[in-house]
Amino acid sequence: MSLDWVLTPQRLAWAAALILGYAALCWGIARATRRRNAALAQEGALSAGDGPSVLVVFASQTGQAESIARATARTLTQCGFRVSLQSISQLSAATLEQYPRSLWMLSTTGEGDAPDQALGFVRQLLPAAPGLQAHQAQVLALGDREYQQFCSFGLAVQDWLAAGGAQVQCSCIDNLNAGDLKLWQQQVAELAAQWGGSAVQALPRDWLQPPVSQQFRLQNRSMLNPGSEGGPLYLLDFLPVSGVMPQWQSGDLVSLAPPAQADKPRDYSIASIVSEQRLQLMVRLSARADGSVGAASGWLCQNLALGDSLELTLREHAAFRLGENAERPLILIGNGSGLAGLLSHIKARVEAGRCDQWLVFGERSPEHDAIFNGQLQQWHKHGQLERLDCAWSRHPVQRRYVQDVLREQGALLQSWVARGAAIYVCGSLKGMGQGVHEALERLLGAETLQHMQLQRRYCRDVY
Numbered sequence: 001m002s003l004d005w006v007l008t009p010q011r012l013a014w015a016a017a018l019i020l021g022y023a024a025l026c027w028g029i030a031r032a033t034r035r036r037n038a039a040l041a042q043e044g045a046l047s048a049g050d051g052p053s054v055l056v057v058f059a060s061q062t063g064q065a066e067s068i069a070r071a072t073a074r075t076l077t078q079c080g081f082r083v084s085l086q087s088i089s090q091l092s093a094a095t096l097e098q099y100p101r102s103l104w105m106l107s108t109t110g111e112g113d114a115p116d117q118a119l120g121f122v123r124q125l126l127p128a129a130p131g132l133q134a135h136q137a138q139v140l141a142l143g144d145r146e147y148q149q150f151c152s153f154g155l156a157v158q159d160w161l162a163a164g165g166a167q168v169q170c171s172c173i174d175n176l177n178a179g180d181l182k183l184w185q186q187q188v189a190e191l192a193a194q195w196g197g198s199a200v201q202a203l204p205r206d207w208l209q210p211p212v213s214q215q216f217r218l219q220n221r222s223m224l225n226p227g228s229e230g231g232p233l234y235l236l237d238f239l240p241v242s243g244v245m246p247q248w249q250s251g252d253l254v255s256l257a258p259p260a261q262a263d264k265p266r267d268y269s270i271a272s273i274v275s276e277q278r279l280q281l282m283v284r285l286s287a288r289a290d291g292s293v294g295a296a297s298g299w300l301c302q303n304l305a306l307g308d309s310l311e312l313t314l315r316e317h318a319a320f321r322l323g324e325n326a327e328r329p330l331i332l333i334g335n336g337s338g339l340a341g342l343l344s345h346i347k348a349r350v351e352a353g354r355c356d357q358w359l360v361f362g363e364r365s366p367e368h369d370a371i372f373n374g375q376l377q378q379w380h381k382h383g384q385l386e387r388l389d390c391a392w393s394r395h396p397v398q399r400r401y402v403q404d405v406l407r408e409q410g411a412l413l414q415s416w417v418a419r420g421a422a423i424y425v426c427g428s429l430k431g432m433g434q435g436v437h438e439a440l441e442r443l444l445g446a447e448t449l450q451h452m453q454l455q456r457r458y459c460r461d462v463y
């Protein structure tokens with residue numbers, strides 16, 4: 001009997017293996033719990049009370065629909081609802097069908113298109129009606145009446161929910177105007193009461209947690225493309241009036257409204273990074289057919305004098321920030337003023353000491369439109385920009401567009417993507433954005449590109 005208790009090396013090994021196995025199991029359980037909690041936090045399971053449950057879904061390109069969804073979800077939580085907040089990219093039909101009620105905040109982008117994060121939804125869920133008998137839904141569609149297909153993605157989702165048997169209502173917000181937003185707040189309060197929640201407390205004035213607005217002064221303005229056949233392109237430097245530089249990340253935007261159209265803010269990509277201690281924008285003076293200039297670009301490029309101040313609102317552009325892609329090789333593709341959004345990423349990467357970035361830039365002529373050429377060549381020469389390709393559409397001999405460069409360099413592009421690269425596209429939608437998308441589909445396959453878009457490895461800021 002006593003032999004059973006003798007510690008042989010074999011028994012010691014078994015005991016050690018057992019202890020290690022148990023530790024691994026505990027660690028595994030703890031990790032799974034942490035991951036699940038993190039996933040829940042990300043998914044936005046905001047409260048775990050026992051009130052009525054509601055699903056809040058958003059599809060956003062530049063972050064506005066997401067901000068409204070977050071504010072709405074917070075309010076519903078305060079009214080006692082069990083709220084789950086989800087990006088449409090994570091939504092499954094099975095999840096939706098579990099909920100008796102849902103709220104949708106959906107913006108429209110491009111020419112009546114769904115935001116990039118809704119691509120999987122459009123391909124996989126939208127074609128078949130969900131099973132939503134006895135489901136109540138409210139859609140808030142964000143759009144701009146200046147576009148031909150006003151709020152079309154929100155309206156398409158409304159039709160889809162109705163086809164699935166849901167009782168659905170839809171409201172549209174035009175250009176995020178204050179009146180429509182106020183109506184939405186009232187609607188949320190009414191819905192909360194109808195759906196069995198407690199009364200909404202007086203909503204705070206900063207219900208939407210508006211992004212930081214600050215006074216800036218125009219410090220410098222220089223023309224980037226003298227002699228160009230295209231519209232004049234300016235680089236504008238702004239300094240904060242308070243002297244305190246706000247924080248932003250590469251890829252972010254600023255909103256500003258010209259005095260003549262104070263209710264119509266425009267978004268511009270920020271071309272600089274915080275450590276440069278100035279906020280730079282690249283603005284093309286747009287001319288109408290009758291020769292008059294655009295309200296915002298005319299004001300910024302011609303009327304605003306050096307030293308004049310204006311209000312800039314910094315906008316987090318989650319869909320175009322680097323995020324986890326900061327750790328990946330980057331392929332940056334763009335044309336014209338689209339260089340602004342790409343430039344900020346290149347600067348951020350140079351600052352971080354990463355040089356595995358490839359810029360494919362397109363403009364008209366190498367003589368007049370080679371904007372930032374000195375700086376780009378310098379980075380390239382010093383190995384901070386691994387590869388630089390320019391495409392000149394009005395070159396006397398070698399006319400080509402950025403999508404032609406992608407085709408010519410197809411094998412290289414495939415190898416960068418195989419290495420894990422992320423692709424960022426910034427610039428005009430028509431011509432460039434569409435042409436690049438088609439070229440990438442052909443080179444990488446539509447499925448791979450869609451997968452990359454869902455993983456946020458294919459990010460676009462096209463307008």
Ligand SMILES: Cc1cc2nc3c(=O)[nH]c(=O)nc-3n(C[C@H](O)[C@H](O)[C@H](O)COP(=O)(O)O)c2cc1C
Binds near residue numbers: 063110144148175462
């Ligand atoms: C490049 C671009 C394209 C747009 N296309 C449309 C459109 O086709 N139809 C529409 O109603 N609104 C359109 N809009 C307006 C947006 O839907 C509106 O600004 C919305 O508030 C953006 O919300 P988000 O930040 O959640 O993406 C467009 C805006 C941009 C910047």
